[in-house]
Amino acid sequence: MKIRYLLLHAYGTGGTIRTVLTQAGWMAEAGHDVEVVSVVRRRTATGFAIPKGVKLRALVDQRTGIAEPRLHARMLRKLRGHVVPRGEPAAAYFTPEVEAAVARWLRGLSEGVLVTTRPALNLLAARHASGRVATVAQEHMNFASHRQAVQRAIRRAYGRFDAVTVLTETDRADYERVLPGSRIVRVPNAVHPMERALADHTSAxxxxxxxxxxxxxxxxxxxxxxxxxxxxxxxxxxxxxxxxxxxxxxxxxxxxxxxxxxxxxxxxxxxxxxxxxxxxxxxxxxxxxxxxxxxxxxxxxxxxxxxxxxxxxxxxxxxxxxxxxxxxxxxxxxxxxxxxxxxxxxxxxxxxxxxxxxxxSMQAVAPKWLELFNDLQTARRGADRTPLS
Missing domain, CATH: 3.40.50.2000 (Glycogen Phosphorylase B;)
Known part of the structure; x- marks a missing residue:
């Protein structure tokens, strides 16, 4: 199975980056064709090790400078893209150049599963992703924490996804309420695998x-x-x-x-x-x-x-x-x-x-992802065989 994960900046060190790389590594180890795609690249080296078997690429290389001149805030707003709302914390990343690069890449997808990992990327995928790929919107934050502009965009766009995944049962109930009829699946993030020394409870x-x-x-x-x-x-x-x-x-x-x-x-x-x-x-x-x-x-x-x-x-x-x-x-x-x-x-x-x-643990969580991906792939193949009326 071809699985693509779209991250804002895979070269950083945030929690979402780490959990996505952990998941991607497990999928690659299980024999799947896995690629992590970074919208931007602002560093030469990655903050976390890229798991064996996982391919990494960037859509917009900004290591030589960020293509966003220092202008008055009103002018800067005009240089931002049209899909990502200003209330999204990463909105400043999404200049017209960046949005266009993401849109081109999304339209070119022809197979497998696409997993997008924050509202900005989810909204772009909802608008531009090829109909030939199964789409999964990952939500790493609860609905109420988003600003109103983002909430409105979520209500309008997330129904286009094959599935929306959330981290907790509370999130699942919230997203089912705001996205009636959508497939909402709770899959928690997994702890990064490693041998763990136990805490020193005598420490002060x-x-x-x-x-x-x-x-x-x-x-x-x-x-x-x-x-x-x-x-x-x-x-x-x-x-x-x-x-x-x-x-x-x-x-x-x-x-x-x-x-x-x-x-x-x-x-x-x-x-x-x-x-x-x-x-x-x-x-x-x-x-x-x-x-x-x-x-x-x-x-x-x-x-x-x-x-x-x-x-x-x-x-x-x-x-x-x-x-x-x-x-x-x-x-x-x-x-x-x-x-x-x-x-x-x-x-x-x-x-x-x-x-x-x-x-x-990844051993407990990864099978939930694999079950979802297989289900979406099966459903999409069935839909492709359905004759047009």
Whole structure:
């Protein structure tokens, strides 16, 4: 089977890129013809290793400069394409040149399965993809988190896909409501396969990770951790990630020093997880928080805001982690304090967390994708044999 995955920037290091490459690698290992197509290329080297057997190509090479001059915002809007709405976070990537390159490639597809991986790409595929290819729109975020312009575009366009895949049961219900009659399938992302060292529950280290953006709620986590450790000043919180809020968060971390540190990006993040005793997820909203699942695979107990969506679909409260009401600083502070003070509970929750995330292994998730792809291919072959009336 020919399977193509369309990513915005396959040379980056985001969670979607990693999960798509993990899936592509499994499909290639299973004997399928797999290609990952990057809309743009802004780096020479990839951020993640490309799995064996997976081909990689880019549609628009921007390594010598981004074809988007610095102009007044009103003029810049005129240089953007016509399909991707401004509310899509990656809208600035989609100049007329980029949209045209994607459209040409989509129209030229003649077989197999196409998987697109964010609203901008989904919307372009809905408009331009060849009718000879089975189309799957991956949604990595819950519907309510999208801006209104994106929601309107989703309602208009996603019904053209053979299937829309989502990460959680809550997402499935939401998309079934807004896309009546469409095929909505829940397939969670899979944890990247590797041997995992178990967490050091005696460590006085808590860890968090994600882009330094408002969504991740690190502005809530830092004061909560600072309060939780008033009587436990040997404990440290290490936050991994980069992003637009770094300066603001750095000022907060400096005020909480030495108990809070911004660590930037790590090439040995799994070693950092194994050296920690506790993981904290403070997001205002999520899709399916893969870093949290990675932490659980190391046997780390998790304290998480029960935000929409994801944490509550993975964690059972006080069985394999602790859920607290969204954006409730007092509850987050109490939960962190309680786990700091209770090593046996940390061990109990962490041991169960390892068992919970077995459902997110590639061995558990990949067959769901393969079943869907085979079903779509069979249905498309049947449709091709149906005589025109």
């Amino acid at each position: 280290t808590a860890v968090a990770a994600g882009r330094l953006v408002p969504q991740k709620g690190f502005d809530l986590l830092i004061p909560a951790f600072q309060r939780a450790t008033q009587a436990h000043q040997d404990w440290r919180l290490r936050i991994f990630g980069t992003g637009v809020k770094r300066a603001e968060l750095a000022a907060m971390a400096e005020a909480a020093a030495p108990r809070v540190e911004l660590m930037g990006r790590s090439d040995a993040f799994h070693e950092e997880l194994a050296a920690s005793a506790l993981y904290v997820l403070s997001s205002r909203f999520e899709g399916l928080p893969m870093v949290m699942i990675e932490a659980m695979a190391h046997g780390l107990p998790v304290v998480a805001f029960d935000c929409p969506t994801g944490p509550g679909e993975v964690i059972t409260h006080d069985v394999d982690g602790v859920l607290v009401p969204p954006q409730d600083l007092d509850a987050l502070t109490r939960a962190i304090t309680e786990l700091i003070e209770d090593e046996p509970r940390r061990r109990r929750l962490g041991a169960q967390a390892v068992r919970t995330v077995e459902a997110y």
